[in-house]
Amino acid sequence: MQFLSIVNTMFTKINQQEQPRFHARHYSVTPLGTRSGLIQWVDGATPLFGLYKRWQQREAVLQAQKPQPVPPVPRPSELYYSRIGPALKAVGMSLDVSRRDWPLGVMKDVLKELMEATPSNLLAKELWCSCITPSEWWRVTQSYARSTAVMSMVGYIIGLGDRHLDNVLIDMTTGEVVHIDYNVCFEKGKSLRVPEKVPFRMTHNIESALGATGVEGIFRLSCEQVNTPLHFTLLSYNTDETVLRSDVYLQVVQIMRRGRETLLTLLEAFVYDPLVDWTAGGEVGFAGAVYGGGGQQADSKKSKREMERDITRSLFSSRVAEIKVNWFKNRDETLAVLPQVEEAVDEYLVLQDLLCQGEKLQAKLQEEMDFLEGAENHPDHVILTLEQRYSEHTQLQSQQRTVQEAIQAKLADLEQWISQYHAAFSSLEATQLASLLQDISSPIDLGQAHLISQCESLEAELSSLLQQRRAALRSCLEQLHSYATFLSSVELTLQHQVAEINERMMHQAERLKAEGTTVAACEDQLQEIENCIAVFLQENGEPGSLSLAAVITSALCTLCRFDSSNYSCF
Helix, strand or coil: CHHHHHHHHHCHHHHCCCCCCCCCCCCCEEECCCCCEEECCCCCEEEHHHHHHHHHHHHHHHHHCCCCCCCCCCCHHHHHHHHHHHHHHHCCCCCCCCHHHCCHHHHHHHHHHHHHHCCCCHHHHHHHHCCCCHHHHHHHHHHHHHHHHHHHHHHHHHCCCCCCCCCEEEECCCCCEEECCCCCCCCHHHHCCCCCCCCCCCCHHHHHCCCCCHHHCHHHHHHHHHHHHHHHHHCCCCCCCCCCCHHHHCCCCHHHHCCHHHHHHHHHHHHCCCCCCCCCCCCCHHHHHHHCCHHHHHHHCCCHHHHHHHHHHHHHHHHHHHHHHHHHHHHHHHHHHHHHHHHHHHHHHHHHHHHHHHHHHHHHHHHHHHHHHHHHHCCCCHHHHHHHHHHHHHHHHHHHHHHHHHHHHHHHHHHHHHHHHHHHHHHHHHHHHHHHHHHHHCCCCHHHHHHHHHHHHHHHHHHHHHHHHHHHHHHHHHHHHHHHHHHHHHHHHHHHHHHHHHHHHHHHHHHHHHHCCCHHHHHHHHHHHHHHHHHHHHHHHHHHHHHHHHHHHHHHHHHHHHHHHHHHHC
8 A cells, every 4th residue: 555655646746737647546554463454445436346246137137027037147157167167078178177277279268258248338338327427427437547557557567466356446436446455466366276467457348448449548648657667667676577568668757767766665575574475386585585494484384374364363362352341341231231131021021911911802802892783783683682592591491400300300210219129139139039049959859840841842842833833824925925926917917908998098089089979979889898898797707807806996096196196296
């Protein structure tokens, strides 16, 4: 930060003639100890990654309006590896291979694909949208071009690396570019796993925001004015002999050369500081040359991870020591307040129980009010029949009492019968049972034996007679079954004959009706039928009369069934 402040001081005379002015925006860093300090908050600045992230979110919103499912917004690393993986697979390699061995052509092709997939005017549109008038946009664009040139040249001279989108901020109101995280300096980025070989960051988005002239306008002129003094001032210690194009150093500003000794003195303190590893890779650099040890000093030096861990522990211990007093004070206050909190919680719980009971009572009363309002609005409500139902309930209660009294009376009778049974059983056990046992145990005389044999013979005869009776009944039932079968067949035959005769009679009646036959003719035919019946009876005798009686009986039964069915329908 001191280096940027001195550079801004060196730009003072240039800024009196140029507008907008050259300025390297920075922030304050105040050390509080060997392992702690304060860093100023950069207000009004937005990381370039925030612009890229908002563009991804807008694209996701547009995809959400389509019927297809919306994929999650990928991170830049995920987006890169999703494209480099298939590209490496196409040339017979995988992601497990060291990145140093990846083909340069494949990585260039993937870079071109990502550049084509990302709009090149994201930053330019943001600057344009943040301005109200064209003059304001022109001022912001000019300020952005000069600020980008200043920070690019300063970063190139001090070997600043690790310039990802989160470390480059831009103020949309002024157009100034703010760089943060100066940890990777003095060409240290070239020793990373993925070496940083570019002098400064100049992507298509940053270039498009410079205006219509791009890098060939204000940016190049500003770089020439800025880079000339800085380059001739710091070239003596910079290990990288790579320079930009020769036309960048055409203009020479004498006032910038006067600060050469000041800048060298300031930067040599960083280079020769043994507590910070500014060297590239495993080289000892100036720290080893000054403090001795050569390669052994570099080998015995702590790794970056161990240093960061120690710094973190020290910062944590110092932070704990700083806030320990407040912690103990907070503990004492908490312990003092806890009894009051406990009492308040108990009171709250009691009030909560009372509130729950009140809510339940209110709900019950509200339900009763709704019920009564419904009874008032509906004349046929169930509550209006309460008197009638109460009278029915009293009647049921009286009937229940009557039944209970009857049951009690029955219980009294049963208890009386039980007492009589117990008395009879006790008397039976006492006297009669003993006498019966004595009679059974006494020997049987001859008269009784003869009587017993007669009874046994009579029992045998009775059983044989019963068997004969069962056989006779079985044969009678079989005869009755066969007779019923015969009668059913005869009945069916007679029914068929009667049906045929009735059908013929109906046809005959219809034919007579159609022919217009008179009553006298019908009477003659009826007389003829009677004569036929009489002849039938004379020829067949008693069987004929029985069959005729059966036919008449069947017809009468059918007629009775028909009348009864009609009566049931009515």
